[in-house]
Amino acid sequence: MTSKTEPMTDDEIHHEIFDAIVEGRLSPGEKLGQDDLGKVFGVSKTRIRPILHRLADQKIVVIEPMRGAFVARPSVEEARTVNAARQIIEEGVIRAATRLAQPRHIRMLRDIVAEEQSARDRRNGARAHRLTGEFHCELARITGNDVVSEMVRELVSRDSLVVALYQRPASSGCSLGGHADLIDKIAAGDENAAAHAMRHHLQDVMDSLDLGGDRRKSQALATAFAHLERPD
Known part of the structure; x- marks a missing residue:
């Protein structure tokens, strides 16, 4: 890793926190202290505050008055409604993608699946x-619709x-086989299929979810961002 001598930009900090959340390095319910994050990224807490509000707008952080910011902790009902929303929206997405996909898009999707397989092989x-x-x-990007x-x-x-909280230990959630099947259907031009x-x-x-309770344990901020070089 190359050493970073200049402070990170706000977009870079947002990207790092966002990735740590969606990759599961920060657990749902984890406290995101402004002072602690400022130390992690080598910036003042006044720069951290608007970044946390930006993440709250994206629904993956919640900000509680007098308590601070936390990684969002979806309820069982939210788990169900988010999946239902995905089914509604992504059915339209894949119909549009099937109509619009070019060979380069198919190659790109297969490359992602191959990278995912490699990541799983490396644990x-x-x-x-x-x-x-x-x-x-x-x-979704294949549709060309930025709002979608x-x-x-x-x-x-x-x-x-939701997956971080409720996924059964033996399950992998989205399956590689499922993704490969989706690509095959798009490549065949079969919109209904x-x-x-x-x-x-x-x-x-x-x-794949066990909605009877969550399974994640809290992790320290330092552990979640252990890959970062600390500014001098």
Whole structure:
């Protein structure tokens, strides 16, 4: 890793915290202290505050008066409604993607699946989890509709917290086989089959959850951002 001599930009800090949340390095319910984050990134807490509000707008952080900011902790009902929303929106996404996809898009989707497989082979669960979400975000980008892409990105991010809390230990949530099947349906130009496969795929994600309780333990901020070089 190369040493970073200049303080990180606000966008870079946002990106790091966002990734730590969606990759599961920061657990749902984890406190995000402004002073602690400022020390992690080598900046003042006044720069951290608007970044946390930006993450709150994305529904993956909650800010509680007099208590501070925390990684969002979705309820069982939210777990169900987020998945239902994904099924509604992503059925439309994959229909549009099937109509619009070019060979380069198919190659890109297959590359993501290959990277995810490699991450799982290396037991890099955080990387694999991130790529799982990226696959669905990339499908949305194929539509060329920025509003749809933003909606899918938010839902995928919120769903990542659901998975972090409720996924059964033996389950991997989004399956590589499911992603490969979606790509095959898109490549074949079969819009109805692609839509059916997407509904089935997202229902499988829902079925992989144990909504009787969460399984995640809290992690320290220092552990979540251990990969960062500390500014001098």
